[in-house]
Amino acid sequence: MSYIIKGETGDWEVVIGLEVHAQVISAAKLFSSASTSFGSEPNSNVAFVDAAMPGMLPTINETCVEQAVRTGLGLKAKINHRSVFARKNYFYADLPQGYQISQYDQPIVGEGIILLDMPDGSVRSVGIERLHLEQDAGKSIHDIHPTKSFIDLNRAGVALMEIVSKPDMRSPDEAGAYLKKMRSILRYLGTCDGNMEEGNMRCDANVSVRPVGSTELRTRCEIKNVNSVRFVMQAIEHEAKRHIDVYESGGKIDQETRLYDSNKGETRTMRSKEFAHDYRYFPDPDLLPLEFDEAYVAAIKAKLPELPDDKKDRFMREYGLTAYDAGVLVAEKENADFFETVAKGRDAKLANNWVSNNLFSVINTRGITIAESPISAKNLGRLIDLISDNTISGRLAKDVFEIMVETGKAPDAIVEERGLKQITDTGAIEKAVDSVLAANPEKVAQVKAGKEALIGWFVGQIMKATQGKANPAMCQELLKKKLAQ
Amino acid sequence: MTDLTRFTIAQAREHLRKKDFSALELADAHIKAMETHRDLNAFIVETADLARERAKESDFRIKSGNALPLDGIPLGIKDLFCTEGVQTTAGSHILKGFRPNYESTVSQKLRDAGSVMLGKLNLDEFAMGSSNKTSYYGHVKNPWKARGHATELVPGGSSGGSAAAVSAHLAMGATGTDTGGSIRQPAAFCGIVGVKPTYGRCSRWGIVAFASSLDQAGPMTRTVRDAAIMLNVMTGHDPKDSTSMPTKMPDVEAVLGQGVKGLRIGVPKEYRPAGLNAEVGALWDKGAQWLKDAGAEIVEIDLPHTKYALPTYYIVAPAEASSNLARYDGVRYGLRVPGKSLDDMYAKTRAEGFGKEVKRRILIGTYVLSAGYYDAYYLKAQKVRALIAQDFEKAFGKVDAILTPTAPTAAFGLNDKVDDPVAMYLNDVFTVPASLAGIPGASVPAGLNAHGLPLGLQVLTKRWDEATLFRVCQVLEDAAKFPGLRGGA
Numbered sequence: 001m002s003y004i005i006k007g008e009t010g011d012w013e014v015v016i017g018l019e020v021h022a023q024v025i026s027a028a029k030l031f032s033s034a035s036t037s038f039g040s041e042p043n044s045n046v047a048f049v050d051a052a053m054p055g056m057l058p059t060i061n062e063t064c065v066e067q068a069v070r071t072g073l074g075l076k077a078k079i080n081h082r083s084v085f086a087r088k089n090y091f092y093a094d095l096p097q098g099y100q101i102s103q104y105d106q107p108i109v110g111e112g113i114i115l116l117d118m119p120d121g122s123v124r125s126v127g128i129e130r131l132h133l134e135q136d137a138g139k140s141i142h143d144i145h146p147t148k149s150f151i152d153l154n155r156a157g158v159a160l161m162e163i164v165s166k167p168d169m170r171s172p173d174e175a176g177a178y179l180k181k182m183r184s185i186l187r188y189l190g191t192c193d194g195n196m197e198e199g200n201m202r203c204d205a206n207v208s209v210r211p212v213g214s215t216e217l218r219t220r221c222e223i224k225n226v227n228s229v230r231f232v233m234q235a236i237e238h239e240a241k242r243h244i245d246v247y248e249s250g251g252k253i254d255q256e257t258r259l260y261d262s263n264k265g266e267t268r269t270m271r272s273k274e275f276a277h278d279y280r281y282f283p284d285p286d287l288l289p290l291e292f293d294e295a296y297v298a299a300i301k302a303k304l305p306e307l308p309d310d311k312k313d314r315f316m317r318e319y320g321l322t323a324y325d326a327g328v329l330v331a332e333k334e335n336a337d338f339f340e341t342v343a344k345g346r347d348a349k350l351a352n353n354w355v356s357n358n359l360f361s362v363i364n365t366r367g368i369t370i371a372e373s374p375i376s377a378k379n380l381g382r383l384i385d386l387i388s389d390n391t392i393s394g395r396l397a398k399d400v401f402e403i404m405v406e407t408g409k410a411p412d413a414i415v416e417e418r419g420l421k422q423i424t425d426t427g428a429i430e431k432a433v434d435s436v437l438a439a440n441p442e443k444v445a446q447v448k449a450g451k452e453a454l455i456g457w458f459v460g461q462i463m464k465a466t467q468g469k470a471n472p473a474m475c476q477e478l479l480k481k482k483l484a485q
Numbered sequence: 486m487t488d489l490t491r492f493t494i495a496q497a498r499e500h501l502r503k504k505d506f507s508a509l510e511l512a513d514a515h516i517k518a519m520e521t522h523r524d525l526n527a528f529i530v531e532t533a534d535l536a537r538e539r540a541k542e543s544d545f546r547i548k549s550g551n552a553l554p555l556d557g558i559p560l561g562i563k564d565l566f567c568t569e570g571v572q573t574t575a576g577s578h579i580l581k582g583f584r585p586n587y588e589s590t591v592s593q594k595l596r597d598a599g600s601v602m603l604g605k606l607n608l609d610e611f612a613m614g615s616s617n618k619t620s621y622y623g624h625v626k627n628p629w630k631a632r633g634h635a636t637e638l639v640p641g642g643s644s645g646g647s648a649a650a651v652s653a654h655l656a657m658g659a660t661g662t663d664t665g666g667s668i669r670q671p672a673a674f675c676g677i678v679g680v681k682p683t684y685g686r687c688s689r690w691g692i693v694a695f696a697s698s699l700d701q702a703g704p705m706t707r708t709v710r711d712a713a714i715m716l717n718v719m720t721g722h723d724p725k726d727s728t729s730m731p732t733k734m735p736d737v738e739a740v741l742g743q744g745v746k747g748l749r750i751g752v753p754k755e756y757r758p759a760g761l762n763a764e765v766g767a768l769w770d771k772g773a774q775w776l777k778d779a780g781a782e783i784v785e786i787d788l789p790h791t792k793y794a795l796p797t798y799y800i801v802a803p804a805e806a807s808s809n810l811a812r813y814d815g816v817r818y819g820l821r822v823p824g825k826s827l828d829d830m831y832a833k834t835r836a837e838g839f840g841k842e843v844k845r846r847i848l849i850g851t852y853v854l855s856a857g858y859y860d861a862y863y864l865k866a867q868k869v870r871a872l873i874a875q876d877f878e879k880a881f882g883k884v885d886a887i888l889t890p891t892a893p894t895a896a897f898g899l900n901d902k903v904d905d906p907v908a909m910y911l912n913d914v915f916t917v918p919a920s921l922a923g924i925p926g927a928s929v930p931a932g933l934n935a936h937g938l939p940l941g942l943q944v945l946t947k948r949w950d951e952a953t954l955f956r957v958c959q960v961l962e963d964a965a966k967f968p969g970l971r972g973g974a
Contacts, residue, residue: 048587052812054580055567055589055691057726087808089854093827098811149827151816280854282863285697285805287727 003171004212007244011212014240015220016169016205017129018232020182022161022192023136023200024067030135030159031058031101038198042152050157052096057286060085064159065290067191068108068133069300071161074189074307075128077112079297083132085287089280094138094151102162104281107132108290114165114185115309116177117331121324126178127166136160161192167206167217172233179203179229180331184308188333196228203232208253209243218243219253223267226260235260239267311336319348328356334370335360341377346384354380354401362405374408375401383411396420396468423469426478429462432470433478436461447483455479489514490654491971494558494711497657501547501557508547508557512540512601515559519603519655522628527650529564529622530572531604539601546599554718556599561656563647564605565612566592566702567691571602575693576610576620576643579838580819589691590723591660591702598718603656607646610840611810612667612695615912617645618899619842627675627896628653628970631936638896638938641671641912647705648675652970658706658715662692664699665798666892666916669928672705673891673941676930676969678958679705680712683948684923685730688723694809696802697728699920707969709929709958713738716951735952741959746780748953751884755791756915764934765890772888772931772942775964776957784884788876793869794918799910800853800866801921806843807850813838845906874922881947886957889915891928891941919945929958930967939967 005012029036032047049056072079086104087097109131116124138156142149163182169175183194183201194201208220223239226232238260243253257276258267283289306314308330315326315336329352330336343351359380363370383400386392392400392415403414415421423429436458437444447454455476462475489511492500500506516533536559543557567573567585574580588596596602609619616639617625625645627638629652640649644661648671651659661668663681672679680703687702694700704715717738722731752773757766773783815821815834822837824830839847853862880887892912902908919926925948928941942961946954 051817053567053585053587053818054573054575054583054693054812055585055689057690059725059727089808089811091811091814091828091831093814093816096812096817098814099808278856280808280851280856280859282804282808282854282859285728286694 003173005209005240005244008248012209012240012244013170013212014236015167015208015210015217016175016236017167017220018165018169018175018178019204019206020163020179021202021204022071022163022182022186022194024064024133024159024161025191025193026061026063026067026159028061028063029157030061030064030133032061032157034157036158040154042150042154045154046156050096050153052098058101058284060287060290061159064133065108065292066300067159068131068161069297070189070304071163071186071191072109072112072131073297073301073304074185074191075109075112075114075131075163077128077131078110080106080108080110081292081294081297082106083108083290085133085284085290086281087284088134090277092137092140093149094140094153094156096138096153096156100135100137101284101287102134103132106289114178114181116174116181117312117323117327118173118177121322121327123323124174124177126168126174129164129166131161131163134160134162167208167220172236175205175236176229176233179232181308184331184333188305188307190305199227202227205232205236205239207236207239207243209240209247219255221253221255221267222257223260224257224270231260231262234262234265235267238265242267319343319352321348321352325352325356328360332370338370338373338377342381342384344381346381347388350384350387351381354384358401374406375404379404379410386411386415390422390424390471391415392420392422393468393472396422420469422471423466424471424474426474429466429470429474430478432462432465433475433482436465437482444483455483490518490657492657493708494555494657494706494714495708497558498555498714501543502552504547508540508543508601509537511557512536512559512603515603515656518653519650522653522655525626525628525649525653525655526623527607527625527646527653527655528561528604529574529576529607529620529646532571532602533604535571536601536603539596543599543601553597553599555595555714558600558657559603560595560600560715561603561606561647561650561659562592562595563608563644563660563662565608565662565693565695566660567693568592568602568605571605573605573693574622575612576608576622577813577838577840577843578621578820579813579834580693581621583819585691587691590688590725591692591719593691594718594721595660595715600718606644606650606659609643609645609667610843611693611806612643612662612664612700613806613842613846614642615666615670615909616897616902617642617671619840621840624899625649626899629674629676629896629938631938634936637899639674639899641674641892641896643667644671644679644705648672648677648679651675651677651705651707654971658704658711660702660719661705662695662700662702663916663920664695664701664802665920666913668703668705669916669926669941669943670892670912672928673930673939673943674896676939676941676967677705677707678709678712678927678929678962679703680716680927680954680958681920681925682716682720682951683925685728685732686720686734686925686951688721688726688729690723690725690729696805697809698805699798699802709955709962710738710741712927712958713741713955732949737951737955740952740956743956744779745776745957745960748776748781748886748957749784749884750776750781750957751784751786751880751887753786753788753791753880753887753889755788756889762894765893765940768932768940769888769890769942772961772965775961776888779960779964786880786884786887788873788880788918790869790872790876791918794873794921795910795914797866797869797873798913798917798921799849800862801870803846803850804854804863805850807847807854810839810843810847842906870921873918877918877922877924877945877947885946885953887945888957889943889945891915891943895934895936895938895940915943919943924948925951925954927954927958929961929965930969931961931965932967
């Protein structure tokens with residue numbers, strides 16, 4: 001499913017690498033004990049070191065180190081037992097130190113891999129170049145006062161993981177799948193909330209194009225801070241077209257940083273190469289190299305949860321689901337857990353149908369999460385039980401499901417209250433069959449003359465007469481018996 | 486009544502415990518001296534009221550039999566240490582009026598030990614200088630003058646206010662910080678003892694940073710014993726400073742009587758370049774002889790990379806400084822000069838707030854870290870730094886301590902070397918190598934030159950071996966019988 005852009009001079013392909021900034025889940029900041037809680041009063045979560053007061057020194061928060069190692073393991077990456085924090089020097093009003101403490105040539109995590117679940121059920125592998133720990137900056141607010149800017153340092157010093165992919169993606173779809181998979185892994189690991197809208201997962205996209213068949217890497221542009229999966233995909237599409245237009249009209253692409261304007265659907269220059277910062281990276285002399293041994297890594301590894309890829313394999317194996325169905329279920333851990341509760345001891349395919357088709361469509365329509373589902377996993381399981389033990393028919397089950405969505409009640413109660421219990425009493429069904437047959441003598445004659453298809457019509461009439469409660473299989477059986485007489 | 490400022494810390498400690506005089510009386514005597522000698526410009530801020538308050542608290546503890554190790558001892562604190570509620574400037578305009586809400590670990594330890602802070606001592610701006618002439622708050626005068634001359638002399642730097650105050654008996658001791666010689670060189674110029682412990686001994690938390698991988702606090706006193714008393718209090722692992730080490734600190738006061746018998750003392754030939762000041766050279770020989778007479782063996786050693794130390798230092802220190810000083814941007818504290826834009830405000834604030842020497846070092850540091858120059862300067866300098874450390878490591882395989890001059894000359898005139906930064910930098914030629922290696926070093930006043938000005942000898946030992954350092958210093962002090970400013974400490 002290759003993504004080819006037709007230009008005037010020929011076919012082009014796009015080369016994409018993504019840098020994800022993921023905010024580490026930890027109570028305190030990377031180098032201070034200030035809280036990371038979201039939505040506090042401006043400048044209330046600020047330690048002296050976060051404000052870069054004179055003489056203040058950073059000390060590493062071990063939780064953040066653990067989270068980075070955990071994430072590295074989740075990306076099947078090489079964990080570096082020795083890494084070095086470096087200062088990235090630049091001036092900005094919301095960067096109190098005048099430098100960001102980051103990692104440069106010796107990051108905590110090296111090469112890894114991530115598997116993308118494509119919409120057609122296929123799997124693509126994308127390389128991870130590295131993961132490093134760094135401080136977030138504060139926030140500049142320019143719209144409170146006409147001439148003044150306001151600074152909020154609550155975010156300053158919060159730990160981020162910068163996760164850099166290799167330039168392995170070839171379509172906006174793959175970039176989208178990459179971000180979704182990354183978010184899924186981070187959430188499974190509990191190392192990042194992965195919420196792009198709130199900004200605790202941010203993405204920069206490096207985009208270049210080349211003629212199909214070529215293996216060169218042309219000049220790339222970096223599109224900064226795009227805040228949703230959809231916008232990342234759109235931005236890549238626009239940027240690739242821009243590159244092709246420039247090349248085809250004889251121009252050249254300059255390496256630069258660009259911004260995506262989702263309203264206008266275009267990217268524009270943020271900082272050209274001439275104004276690129278010289279960050280003057282050097283090892284931070286306030287911090288010793290970060291060192292730990294294999295036992296430390298092993299202890300974290302031992303506590304890793306089952307990750308999406310493993311869960312997907314298991315769902316295919318244990319529940320006989322297709323790759324696509326399993327992929328949909330495991331994307332969110334909460335969905336997968338919900339499914340497993342429903343499927344436990346029941347028909348897995350039936351469970352998957354009810355969860356992935358019926359329930360997810362309700363969830364998506366309402367724009368809620370599975371945690372807010374009006375139907376609990378237990379009740380959905382009961383509904384399936386009622387179908388399996390013939391208490392209700394599949395047709396009535398859909399009605400019961402709708403009532404469950406509306407009322408949140410247990411299916412047994414609904415069936416009981418509304419008298420929806422399937423009629424399996426032969427005598428009662430026989431009575432209904434007899435009265436329908438008696439009312440339609442000419443149709444009976446047609447069936448006897450060989451028009452067997454009319455049997456379905458008779459079943460429908462009987463169901464109508466019993467408000468759908470008659471057991472359809474029993475109706476069929478009785479009808480055939482009577483019509484054969 | 487006896488002048489209470491003549492005592493050493495050790496003596497005053499005894500007298501206070503015996504209640505020969507009170508801590509308040511001792512504080513008052515020093516406050517009076519401080520006020521009488523304002524012409525030295527040793528203090529940027531005097532905290533007389535605070536001192537009296539703390540002295541009273543000391544008296545209360547002494548009376549109730551709960552005397553702390555430094556109870557009632559009046560000390561000056563270099564204005565590079567952040568002091569809670571008391572203006573801290575680092576000698577710079579850019580921090581004028583800055584009052585921290587926190588106390589540096591070292592000054593806190595001294596405070597917790599009962600010492601009485603007299604005020605904040607003048608220094609070269611951000612501790613960058615060897616003459617104390619770069620302070621925004623005016624230069625400090627050396628209390629010493631050449632015999633028969635009225636010429637004002639520099640106290641050395643950057644801890645020039647500390648050295649002058651202790652030498653002139655305005656304070657019984659003072660804190661200093663040493664990045665490339667900033668404790669040892671002014672100690673030598675003012676005829677006092679100055680100790681830079683092993684890098685990692687004293688917490689740097691709360692000390693305004695100059696060059697983080699080199700900065701180290703230490704005591705400046707009139708006697709070796711006093712330095713030991715102060716250092717015992719100042720050191721210790723601090724979890725707030727990642728570069729502070731948990732290595733156990735020996736009781737350096739307890740080792741003072743142990744002498745140097747059987748120790749091997751190295752004399753590095755690289756520290757005797759052609760053209761070394763003859764008096765400095767002669768004093769060095771004398772010092773070696775004193776140690777030999779006390780039972781040590783003198784061994785000539787090689788420190789082959791010594792000549793690269795100064796250029797290495799003037800890459801590493803400015804590089805770190807250029808980054809450390811980026812925080813002084815006018816946004817959160819200190820001086821702000823308004824501008825048309827954020828960049829304009831930065832430029833104006835930093836242009837006005839920093840002095841010439843600080844700007845010079847920021848420029849050098851920015852240059853050596855720049856893309857395309859990093860490998861040739863900073864990275865190369867780090868490699869040379871490792872070789873210099875290795876020189877010392879090898880030497881300490883053969884010897885227990887090293888003896889050198891502290892500075893190439895005695896204190897120079899206030900108007901000398903004004904326009905030649907390189908000549909100024911050469912002052913640190915003997916002190917910088919130990920800073921780069923992170924080893925402890927001390928300067929002991931060892932004699933006077935022909936003009937009656939103090940000269941110091943420097944003792945170096947291996948990392949964490951402050952015990953040997955103090956043993957050697959004590960022997961030198963005993964042999965030198967240095968007269969002190971008042972003809973006897």
